Amino acid sequence: MTGRMGIASLVDGIAADLLPVDDRGLAYGDGLFETIAFIAGRAPLWRGHMARLARGGRRLRLAVPAATDLLAQARQLAGADDCLIKIIVSRRGGRGYAPAAKSIPSPRDSAAGKEGNAVPADAVRSILIRHPLSDVPERVYQQGLRLRWCRLRLAAQPSLAGIKHLNRLEQVLARSEWRDPKIDEGLVCDADGRVISAVAANLFVVHDGCLLTPRIDRCGVAGVARAWLLAQARRWLPVAETDIDRALVESADELFLSNAVRGVMPVGRIGRRRLQPGPVTMRLGYTLAALGIGRPPGVAPQ
Amino acid sequence: MTGRMGIASLVDGIAADLLPVDDRGLAYGDGLFETIAFIAGRAPLWRGHMARLARGGRRLRLAVPAATDLLAQARQLAGADDCLIKIIVSRRGGRGYAPAAKSIPSPRDSAAGKEGNAVPADAVRSILIRHPLSDVPERVYQQGLRLRWCRLRLAAQPSLAGIKHLNRLEQVLARSEWRDPKIDEGLVCDADGRVISAVAANLFVVHDGCLLTPRIDRCGVAGVARAWLLAQARRWLPVAETDIDRALVESADELFLSNAVRGVMPVGRIGRRRLQPGPVTMRLGYTLAALGIGRPPGVAPQ
Numbered sequence: 298m299t300g301r302m303g304i305a306s307l308v309d310g311i312a313a314d315l316l317p318v319d320d321r322g323l324a325y326g327d328g329l330f331e332t333i334a335f336i337a338g339r340a341p342l343w344r345g346h347m348a349r350l351a352r353g354g355r356r357l358r359l360a361v362p363a364a365t366d367l368l369a370q371a372r373q374l375a376g377a378d379d380c381l382i383k384i385i386v387s388r389r390g391g392r393g394y395a396p397a398a399k400s401i402p403s404p405r406d407s408a409a410g411k412e413g414n415a416v417p418a419d420a421v422r423s424i425l426i427r428h429p430l431s432d433v434p435e436r437v438y439q440q441g442l443r444l445r446w447c448r449l450r451l452a453a454q455p456s457l458a459g460i461k462h463l464n465r466l467e468q469v470l471a472r473s474e475w476r477d478p479k480i481d482e483g484l485v486c487d488a489d490g491r492v493i494s495a496v497a498a499n500l501f502v503v504h505d506g507c508l509l510t511p512r513i514d515r516c517g518v519a520g521v522a523r524a525w526l527l528a529q530a531r532r533w534l535p536v537a538e539t540d541i542d543r544a545l546v547e548s549a550d551e552l553f554l555s556n557a558v559r560g561v562m563p564v565g566r567i568g569r570r571r572l573q574p575g576p577v578t579m580r581l582g583y584t585l586a587a588l589g590i591g592r593p594p595g596v597a598p599q
Numbered sequence: 600m601t602g603r604m605g606i607a608s609l610v611d612g613i614a615a616d617l618l619p620v621d622d623r624g625l626a627y628g629d630g631l632f633e634t635i636a637f638i639a640g641r642a643p644l645w646r647g648h649m650a651r652l653a654r655g656g657r658r659l660r661l662a663v664p665a666a667t668d669l670l671a672q673a674r675q676l677a678g679a680d681d682c683l684i685k686i687i688v689s690r691r692g693g694r695g696y697a698p699a700a701k702s703i704p705s706p707r708d709s710a711a712g713k714e715g716n717a718v719p720a721d722a723v724r725s726i727l728i729r730h731p732l733s734d735v736p737e738r739v740y741q742q743g744l745r746l747r748w749c750r751l752r753l754a755a756q757p758s759l760a761g762i763k764h765l766n767r768l769e770q771v772l773a774r775s776e777w778r779d780p781k782i783d784e785g786l787v788c789d790a791d792g793r794v795i796s797a798v799a800a801n802l803f804v805v806h807d808g809c810l811l812t813p814r815i816d817r818c819g820v821a822g823v824a825r826a827w828l829l830a831q832a833r834r835w836l837p838v839a840e841t842d843i844d845r846a847l848v849e850s851a852d853e854l855f856l857s858n859a860v861r862g863v864m865p866v867g868r869i870g871r872r873r874l875q876p877g878p879v880t881m882r883l884g885y886t887l888a889a890l891g892i893g894r895p896p897g898v899a900p901q
Contacts, residue, residue, distance in 0.1 A: 306620050315617035316625070318608050318726050323618070323687065325767035326628035357768070358775055383694075385625065392685075392730055394767065394774035394798055401775070424620050428694055452754035452818075453790065456772055464766035465627035465696065466659070470758055472696035473660055473703070488755065496696055516754075 306426040307370050309418070316424060322387025325394065326463035328421075329353040329361070330385045331521075334430065334558045336589030338377035342557050343368065345521035350386065352519075353460035359388055360402045360416040362423050374427040379589075381431065381558055385424040385463070433559050437481060438582070438592040441565020441574060442554060444495070446543070447471040447483040451493050451516040459519040472496045482554060484546065484567070487516055492541045495554050498562065499523040500541070503551035503577045507535045521557040522590065526581050534577065551575030553582070553594070560591015608728045609672050611720070618726060624689025627696065628765035630723075631655040631663070632687045633823075636732060636860045638891030640679035644859050645670065647823035652688065654821075655762035661690055662704045662718040664725050676729040681891075683733065683860055687726040687765070735861050739783060740884070740894040743867020743876060744856060746797070748845070749773040749785040753795050753818040761821040773798045784856060786848065786869070789818055794843045797856050800864065801825040802843070805853035805879045809837040823859040824892065828883050836879065853877030855884070855896070862893015 306314045321327040331346040340346070347364040354361035371382045390397030400420045449471040457464065471485050482495045493511050494500050499520040502509045508530045513519050530536050546552065552564035552572055561582030563574035574582070574595035582594035608616045623629040633648040642648070649666040656663035673684045692699030702722045751773040759766065773787050784797045795813050796802050801822040804811045810832045815821050832838050848854065854866035854874055863884030865876035876884070876897035884896035 308620060314620050316620055318610065318616050318618050318687075318728055320625065321771075323622065323625045323689070323726075323765065324632070325771050326765055327768060327771050330626070357772070385620075387625070388771075394770040396771060396775050398778070424625075426620055449758055452756035452759075454754035454769070456751055457754075457768060462768055463625065463628055464768045466629060466759060466764055466766045467756070468696040469623075469627050469629050469690075469698060470659070473698050476700070 305374070306424070307374060308424050309422055310366070310370055316422065319392070320387055320422060321390060322385060322422070322424075322463055324392070326465075327357070327359075327396070328385060328387030328463045329357065329359065330383060330461055330463060332558060333371065333382045333384065334590055335371070335375040335378065335380050335382055337379060338372065338375050340371065340382070341588035341590060342521050342525060345524055346384075346557070349461055349519060349521055350384070353462060354386075354402065356456070356460050357388075357462065358396065358401045359386065360400055360420045361386055362416055362421065367423065367425070370423070370425050374425055379430050381428045383426045383428060385426075387422045387424070387463070389419055389422055431558050433562070433591070435592065437562050438594050441563040441572060441594075442481040443479060444564055444567045445475060445480050445483045446568065447474050447485045447496065449474065449485060450488045451485055453487060453515040455515055458516050459513050461518055468496050486543070490542060492543055492546050493517040498554035498556040498559070500546070501526070501553050501555060502541055502546060502549045503575060504545060504549055507537060508577060509537050509539055509541060509545075511541050512538050520555055522555040522560065522585065526555055526561070526585065529584055530577070530581060551578045553578040555585075557590065560585045561594055562591065563594045607676070608726070609676060610726050611724055612668070612672055618724065621694070622689055622724060623692060624687060624724070624726075624765055626694070628767075629659070629661075629698070630687060630689030630765045631659065631661065632685060632763055632765060634860060635673065635684045635686065636892055637673070637677040637680070637682050637684055639681060640674065640677050642673065642677075642684070643890035643892060644823050644827060647826055648686075648859070651763055651821060651823055652686070655764060656688075656704065658758065658762050659690075659764065660698065660703045661688065662702055662722045663688055664718055664723065669725065669727070672725070672727050676727055681732050683730045685728045685730060687728075689724045689726070689765070691721055691724055733860050735864070735893070737894065739864050740896050743865040743874060743896075744783040745781060746866055746869045747777060747782050747785045748870065749776050749787045749798065751776065751787060752790045753787055755789055755817040757817055760818050761815050763820055770798050788845065792844060794845055794848050795819040800856035800858040800861070802848070803828070803855050803857060804843060804848060804851045805877060806847060806851050809839060810879060811839050811841055811843060811847075813843050814840050822857055824857040824862065824887065828857055828863070828887065831886055832879070832883060853880050855880045857887075859892065862887045863896055864893065865896045
């Protein structure tokens with residue numbers, strides 16, 4: 298089940314599954330990534346992924362390949378299938394922390410929000426890898442995720458917050474805290490006890506008729522599904538990005554996680570608290586599932 | 600000028616300069632590295648590098664290859680030359696943040712400080728790369744480094760502090776703040792204004808007859824040269840790992856940076872302040888240079 302040409306990965310647009318050992322993505326995590334759901338060969342959240350990649354490029358001062366080029370490559374890998382395309386953009390250049398000048402977009406390009414048609418071929422490396430779509434058990438959408446609280450605290454780093462960069466050791470450490478298959482995900486706080494997100498998903502809380510989600514300007518990732526859901530929800534519900542503490546999570550009317558591949562996942566259990574998928578969760582989950590991202594919460598499979 | 604066998608890099612002990620695109624070192628920075636000076640085929644600070652690698656493995660719960668195996672591989676690359684061997688150990692395993700069970704050392708091995716002879720071959724990937732020794736201008740040892748203050752603040756993350764992991768975007772961002780070739784290095788503070796280190800070196804301050812260096816338990820890297828110098832200095836000088844603020848740095852009697860490849864580098868200028876290499880800097884720099892690491896500070900080349 299690989300793409301039209303039987304290829305599972307591309308490096309700089311060429312079929313390859315290897316890259317040089319001195320890649321700066323490996324050496325320093327000097328790069329960005331996106332993990333994108335393709336449904337029957339189309340990526341419903343493509344624009345959101347490209348917007349975040351561009352934002353990450355501005356933050357890291359990293360010239361990002363044109364979205365049109367990345368889309369052509371992703372389509373080559375995806376064919377007409379359901380799959381997941383991971384895009385990594387890593388900075389080219391030598392040893393030592395200093396980034397090569399050619400990898401840094403000119404201030405004019407950045408200001409204009411240019412898509413980087415003029416990125417020199419030796420400035421960055423693009424790596425696209427095809428994977429199967431994540432197999433989330435149907436139980437998760439029907440009865441909800443079983444969550445734990447992680448001990449690891451996310452560090453506050455405003456310079457890196459929100460973007461999807463390659464420095465993800467905090468997530469690996471948080472995810473390594475449990476091996477119990479009965480636990481689906483973990484919630485992670487910052488050093489001041491603010492709840493920020495799950496390990497690999499954003500958190501939403503319904504409280505007193507409002508939809509709340511943690512701010513991600515000090516740590517955390519600005520999820521593509523998160524942005525899409527916030528925009529949808531604003532049409533019919535008060536919405537806020539705010540500080541959220543553990544007590545608020547544990548007394549929420551509804552709780553769900555969002556992920557651009559897995560969609561809206563209701564929370565069924567956090568600690569000793571049990572919840573059912575509520576109306577806001579159901580409505581938002583349904584709209585995202587209508588695009589092919591995740592399944593409608595609380596609904597039995599057809 | 601490559602090793603005995605004309606090889607510049609090894610992947611899992613085999614001559615190769617490519618690695619799989621799905622390496623977790625690239626995907627998440629899920630791994631560790633050491634950059635080791637070899638002088639005429641010998642690594643004077645080898646034990647310190649291996650001690651830090653083992654500490655990093657315990658912190659990341661990552662099975663690290665046996666030091667004897669790494670040394671055999673490093674020697675194969677280094678031959679009898681002066682060079683720099685970079686060792687990367689990345690975790691093997693699939694997509695998703697959860698680390699594979701086989702990559703996690705058993706608690707018994709960790710407690711015993713075992714060198715990991717029993718590491719399964721498919722648990723981690725070792726990558727060794729040979730580079731030329733850094734070419735630090737002689738001027739640096741004679742007249743000192745010209746430093747700036749970086750705007751970037753290091754995030755406090757006790758779970759990752761001290762170890763040499765692959766998540767180094769903070770260093771890339773800090774180093775990208777200047778391109779002026781008249782500036783040699785930058786000093787970086789944490790969010791509370793404590794001075795932590797230079798971008799790619801540790802900081803030492805001589806103040807009132809004491810040798811001070813920043814604590815690295817919240818952020819920063821526990822440099823191998825730093826540990827070696829602290830052990831040396833304790834024999835003849837009061838030494839403290841402590842909180843250091845900018846005012847203390849700017850009023851110091853002596854200032855120097857340490858790096859396991861470049862040795863002791865006196866600071867010649869920080870902002871408008873000018874300094875000469877002082878007696879503590881000279882003595883410590885001389886002892887480290889005697890091992891072949893760096894040059895004696897303040898001494899003209901022979």
